[in-house]
Amino acid sequence: MADWVKRDMEGWGRWPVISAEVARPETRADMVKAVGDSQGDGLLAYGLGRSYGDTALHSGHVVMTTRLDRFLAFDPATGWLKAEAGVSLEEVLRVFVPRGFFLPITPGTKFVTLGGALACDVHGKNHHVDGSFSNHVRSFELLTASGEVLEVRKETHPELWKATVGGLGLTGVVLSVELRLTPVAGPWIEMESVRVEDLDHFFAVSAESTGFTHTVGWIDCVTTGKAMGRGIFMRGRHAPQGIEAKKSLLGRVVDAADRLLDVPIDGPGWLLNQATVKAFNEVYFRKHPRGQKNSIVHYEPFFYPLDAVRHWNRIYGKRGFLQYQMVLPKTPDQRPLREILGAITRSGFGSFLAVIKEFGPTDNGWLSFPTPGVTLALDFPNHGAPLLELLERLDAITVEAGGRVYLGKDARVSRESFQRMYPEWEAWKAARDAVDPKGVFRSTMGERLGLVTPGGRS
Amino acid sequence: MERGEGGNEQPRSGVEGAVRGAAVVFGVTSRVGRELALRFAERGHPVWVGARDQAEAERIAKDIAVRTRVVAISGGFDARAVETHAALVSSIEAAVGPIERMVIAFGDMGDDGRRDPQMLRRIVEVNYLGAASLAELVADQMAARGRGIIAALGSVAGDRGRQSNYAYGSAKGALALYLQGLRNRVFSKGVHVMTAKLGFIDTRMTWGLATKIPIASPEAASHAVLEAMEARRDDLYWPPFWRGVMGVIKAIPEAGFKRLSL
Numbered sequence: 001m002a003d004w005v006k007r008d009m010e011g012w013g014r015w016p017v018i019s020a021e022v023a024r025p026e027t028r029a030d031m032v033k034a035v036g037d038s039q040g041d042g043l044l045a046y047g048l049g050r051s052y053g054d055t056a057l058h059s060g061h062v063v064m065t066t067r068l069d070r071f072l073a074f075d076p077a078t079g080w081l082k083a084e085a086g087v088s089l090e091e092v093l094r095v096f097v098p099r100g101f102f103l104p105i106t107p108g109t110k111f112v113t114l115g116g117a118l119a120c121d122v123h124g125k126n127h128h129v130d131g132s133f134s135n136h137v138r139s140f141e142l143l144t145a146s147g148e149v150l151e152v153r154k155e156t157h158p159e160l161w162k163a164t165v166g167g168l169g170l171t172g173v174v175l176s177v178e179l180r181l182t183p184v185a186g187p188w189i190e191m192e193s194v195r196v197e198d199l200d201h202f203f204a205v206s207a208e209s210t211g212f213t214h215t216v217g218w219i220d221c222v223t224t225g226k227a228m229g230r231g232i233f234m235r236g237r238h239a240p241q242g243i244e245a246k247k248s249l250l251g252r253v254v255d256a257a258d259r260l261l262d263v264p265i266d267g268p269g270w271l272l273n274q275a276t277v278k279a280f281n282e283v284y285f286r287k288h289p290r291g292q293k294n295s296i297v298h299y300e301p302f303f304y305p306l307d308a309v310r311h312w313n314r315i316y317g318k319r320g321f322l323q324y325q326m327v328l329p330k331t332p333d334q335r336p337l338r339e340i341l342g343a344i345t346r347s348g349f350g351s352f353l354a355v356i357k358e359f360g361p362t363d364n365g366w367l368s369f370p371t372p373g374v375t376l377a378l379d380f381p382n383h384g385a386p387l388l389e390l391l392e393r394l395d396a397i398t399v400e401a402g403g404r405v406y407l408g409k410d411a412r413v414s415r416e417s418f419q420r421m422y423p424e425w426e427a428w429k430a431a432r433d434a435v436d437p438k439g440v441f442r443s444t445m446g447e448r449l450g451l452v453t454p455g456g457r458s
Numbered sequence: 459m460e461r462g463e464g465g466n467e468q469p470r471s472g473v474e475g476a477v478r479g480a481a482v483v484f485g486v487t488s489r490v491g492r493e494l495a496l497r498f499a500e501r502g503h504p505v506w507v508g509a510r511d512q513a514e515a516e517r518i519a520k521d522i523a524v525r526t527r528v529v530a531i532s533g534g535f536d537a538r539a540v541e542t543h544a545a546l547v548s549s550i551e552a553a554v555g556p557i558e559r560m561v562i563a564f565g566d567m568g569d570d571g572r573r574d575p576q577m578l579r580r581i582v583e584v585n586y587l588g589a590a591s592l593a594e595l596v597a598d599q600m601a602a603r604g605r606g607i608i609a610a611l612g613s614v615a616g617d618r619g620r621q622s623n624y625a626y627g628s629a630k631g632a633l634a635l636y637l638q639g640l641r642n643r644v645f646s647k648g649v650h651v652m653t654a655k656l657g658f659i660d661t662r663m664t665w666g667l668a669t670k671i672p673i674a675s676p677e678a679a680s681h682a683v684l685e686a687m688e689a690r691r692d693d694l695y696w697p698p699f700w701r702g703v704m705g706v707i708k709a710i711p712e713a714g715f716k717r718l719s720l
Contacts, residue, residue, distance in 0.1 A: 005666030026662045027487055027514045067489070070521035081524075084517075095525055 003034070009062060012313050013052035014320030015382050015411060018444055020057070022046075024064040028175065034063050035173060035440075036147055042442035042452075045173045047113035048088060051120060052323045053411025054444035055168055063173065065115050071095070072176060079181040080138070085115030085174040092181070093299075101181035102238065102299070104136035108355075110304050115174040120408035121166030121368040125214035125236075125303070128360035132370050133179075134165040135363075141175040145440035149175060163431035166368030168407060170441045170451060171432050188239035189214075189302045194292045195285070199229030199334060199341075206358050209235045214302075217356040220281040221378065224345045228338065231356070232288050236302055245296040262310040267317045272381050277350035316381050324391055325377035325406040326398045327359060327370065336401035337374060340394055344378070347390045351378035366428035369406040377409070388412060407445065415450045425451070479606075480554035482506045484535065484592055485564025487514050489661045490611060493680030494561050495530075496522055504529040506554045509564075510536060529554065537564055537588025538580070547595045556603060559687065560596045562589045562610040567626045567663065578625055585629035590636045593651070597640055601647035607687050609652040610637055614695070616655065617704045620720040634693075641692065650690045654683050657700035672697065 004021040021038070025031040035043060038061030046056045046064050069086035079101055083092070089103055090110040096102070107122040116122075118140060123132040130136070139153045142164060154161045164171045192212075196202045202217055209215050212235035219231035306312050313321070328336045344351065355377040359370045380387055395417045398405060404421035405413050419425055429451060433439075439453050446452040481498035483491045486507035495507045499522045507522070509515040512534030519532035531553050535546055551557060566584040568577050593608055600606025615623050616630030634653045641651035658664050658673045667673070674697045686694040695701035710718075 003662075003665070022666075024662075024665055026489060027511060028517070029511055029514065070517045071524035072517060072520050074524045 003030075004038075004061065007062075009046065009057055010049070010320075011052050011054065011056060011411070012050050013322055013382075013409075013411060014313055014316070014318070015322065016054055016057070016444070018054065018057040018059050020059060020062040022062045022064060024067055026067045028068060031063065031065075031068060031173065031175070032143060032147060032149075034061075035143055035145070037061075038063075043173075043440055044443045045085075045115060045119075045169050047086065047116035048111050050109055050112045050116065052409040054448065055120065055408055055410070056116070057444040058442055059444065060442065065113060065173070068175065069113075076101075079183060080178060081181050082176060082178045083114055084176045085113055085118075085140075087114050088112065089114070089117065096181055097184070097187050097299070100183055100185070102184040104130060104180060104182045105133045106303055108304065109307050111307060114177045114179065115169075118165060118174055118177055119167060119169045121364050121370075122408070123359070123370050125216045125234075125357065127370055128215065128358055129213050131360065131362060132166075132364055132368060134365060134368065136180050137165070137177055138180070139178045140164070142171065143173040143175050145172065145436040145438060159431040160435055162365050163367075163428050163435070164365065166365035166407075167428065167432065168367060168443060168445060168451070170443060170446050171435050172441060182238075184238045185241040186239065186244060187299050188244045189236045189297050189299055190239045190243065190294075191234060191236040191297050191302055192292055192294050193288065194233045194235075195231075195288045195290055196233050197230050198227055199338065202229055202231065202233060202356065203334070203358075205233045209233075211237075213237045215357065218284070219354050219356050219376075220285055221341055221344050221354040222278045222281045222350045224342070228341055228345075229356075230285060231354075232285070234302075236297075239296060243296060245298065263312055263314040265314065267315040269317045269319060269381075272316060274348055274350055281350070319382040319384075321379055321381050322387065322391070322411055323377060323379050323409040324394060325369075325375060325409045326394065326403050327373045327375040327406075328398065328401045328403040329371070329373040330358070331401070334374070336397055336403065337376065339397050340376065343390065343393050343397065347386075349380050349383060349387055349390055351380060354378050366424040366431075367407060367422055369404065369408065371404065373403065375406075377406075407449075410445070413449070415448065418449045425449075478503045479556045479558025480504050480506060480551070481559035481561075482508070482550055482554070482557050482596070483561045483563055484508050484537070484589075485562065485611075486518050486532075487511055488563040488565070488611070489676040490656065490659060490679045490683070491561060491563025492518050493676050494563065494683060496525065497680050497684045498559055499526040499528040499530060502528065503559060504531075504554045506531050506533065506550045506557075508533045508535045508550075510534065537592070538583040540587060540591040543588075543591050543595055547592070547599065551599065557596055557599060558606050560593070560600075560606070560608045561683075562593060562608075564589070565611070565613070565626075565630070567623065573625070581625045582629050582632075585626065586632045586636070589633050593637060593640060597644050597649055597651070600649040601644050604648040606648075607650045607652070607690065608637075608640075609654055609683060609687050610634075611654050611656060611683070614655050614657050614700050614704050618707050618715075622720060650687075652687055652691055652693065654686065654694045654696060655700065655704070656696050657703075659696075 003023045007022045008017050009020050010017045023034045025034050041060030043061045044058035046062050065086040068084045070084045072082040074081045106124045117133045121132045121134045142150045142152050194205050215235045217233045358374050362370050399420045442452045447454040481503035483495040485491050487509045495505050499505050515532040519530040522530040568581045612630045615627035637651050659679050660673045682696045
């Protein structure tokens with residue numbers, strides 16, 4: 001039975017779908033061999049497939065990292081954990097929360113690998129306080145195109161570090177990561193939620209939430225006019241010792257249902273239309289009482305509300321969906337953000353869930369997404385050309401404002417827009433070409449954005 | 459030998475403070491073997507894990523130590539070098555203590571389609587000779603102490619010779635027959651020997667296999683093997699439907715079977 005198998009690969013958004021020769025090495029030696037085997041038509045590592053668009057797709061050879069999932073060392077005195085790139089965040093939590101440690105950074109799903117988290121330099125609700133994933137990594141092992149394994153630290157390989165962190169897997173295969181876990185008293189989160197009546201109110205609440213390590217907002221991007229930007233602001237922090245939620249009967253029922261919730265088949269195309277999205281937004285907003293609500297919640301619903309539904313991406317049906325996330329530098333009147341919300345509302349393509357958050361200062365990779373400002377993430381059913389036109393308009397507003405889109409979620413931004421959004425891309429490319437002069441590591445996204453040369457040697 | 463580093467946390471004692479003997483897994487780079495080693499450590503057995511690829515065995519030992527805070531030690535071994543096996547078993551017991559559980563998880567299917575004397579020798583020496591040699595030596599140690607359980611991960615391929623993989627199948631079948639004799643010999647000395655016959659498990663061997671037959675997870679297989687060992691079952695088919703499937707395949711008269719392409 002062959003090691004390389006032809007498979008149709010897709011990201012979480014299920015668009016596009018790219019066919020590849022796929023291997024799943026079971027040992028490190030097999031991974032090294034796979035990289036050596038597949039240099040002709042390029043290679044890319046693939047983890048749990050949670051990037052949305054074509055970030056982890058490649059039409060040549062693809063190596064899955066999920067079987068290289070060993071914990072290699074842990075020091076409970078300091079929280080430093082060394083683990084292989086195929087370890088998922090879920091696994092880290094499962095092993096270490098009972099021992100009093102939590103992930104320093106987590107995105108909105110725990111079904112991502114450490115390698116994927118590094119390659120997209122993921123961020124979470126605590127970005128304004130703790131930065132992104134790479135801020136908590138002190139070293140990683142990188143298998144390069146030459147077959148050499150480098151231990152990369154910011155101090156020893158400053159350029160390779162900045163090229164690999166957030167570097168979309170295009171400098172090599174990350175084999176292991178050294179990550180510092182955060183001590184916590186338990187799995188509980190002290191959470192407050194505040195109903196915000198409009199965009200100005202959102203920024204006011206965000207500004208007064210300095211006592212919280214984790215903040216995020218959900219906003220209704222269907223409603224226009226004065227209430228534009230209304231929504232719910234959530235803020236939380238790890239609960240200290242002695243504070244925990246009582247387990248209600250409802251809580252137990254939800255726990256049991258959690259394990260059963262799944263979307264086993266593709267949703268019909270009409271399921272998410274303007275009317276249902278508008279109704280959802282209305283209900284979601286109205287069910288929260290005016291003012292503020294305080295509660296103690298488990299980390300699961302706080303960090304991973306959607307993980308409870310296994311294949312929620314199937315709700316959008318076979319056509320898939322696109323996620324659009326951008327960050328805009330903050331301006332006194334938030335004009336670019338209002339323009340973006342206005343353009344979405346006028347287009348009639350409502351977003352089922354729109355998430356808004358303020359980022360803090362950053363010092364990460366050349367292609368790392370977070371920059372100071374406000375970020376907005378939106379999901380759109382794949383309506384084809386008219387949607388792509390809308391997203392082009394959003395790109396234009398973003399570029400004009402000095403912002404950028406998140407490459408971990410992108411499937412379609414143009415090379416021209418990308419180069420304006422990420423002015424450091426040339427520095428990235430120089431460092432990447434130095435470590436991979438033959439252009440072995442390639443991806444559909446890399447070719448689209450001009451990061452690598454299609455089909456061959458650069 | 460390398461000791462896995464579980465940080466400076468206190469090593470955990472076994473379940474409810476019971477002192478358990480060592481569990482050893484030969485061929486721990488097999489995914490089912492690795493999962494079994496982890497299961498044993500979770501139950502409080504100190505573990506020794508070995509593989510031909512010693513660096514890989516070391517990473518697996520470290521993983522087990524970090525996850526369970528139980529002593530996990532790794533080493534390299536060569537199944538075919540039977541003359542080294544006695545010293546190997548002694549050194550394992552010197553490192554982790556008396557062996558109470560042993561799993562033979564290694565196997566070699568050979569290269570697809572290559573049917574030459576060297577390949578045949580390799581297949582027979584790894585799957586049959588090497589496995590029988592290690593089982594025999596460990597069984598003697600266990601018999602001297604009056605307790606222990608041995609399991610070999612075999613294959614349903616060992617139940618009947620078929621043109622698609624009869625070199626591998628015959629070696630696994632021969633091992634099952636050998637272990638049957640060993641089981642008989644050490645039964646009265648308090649030692650138990652089990653053969654696990656695994657169907658399709660989601661491992662290297664089945665990666666990319668186009669089949670409508672369900673493929674079981676290595677983790678589920680490890681739980682099944684462990685339970686069957688502790689229950690001192692003589693054999694285990696996993697997933698269980700394979701017992702029925704192989705029952706039918708074994709029942710087909712040879713006169714007809716030889717005409718089939720299986």
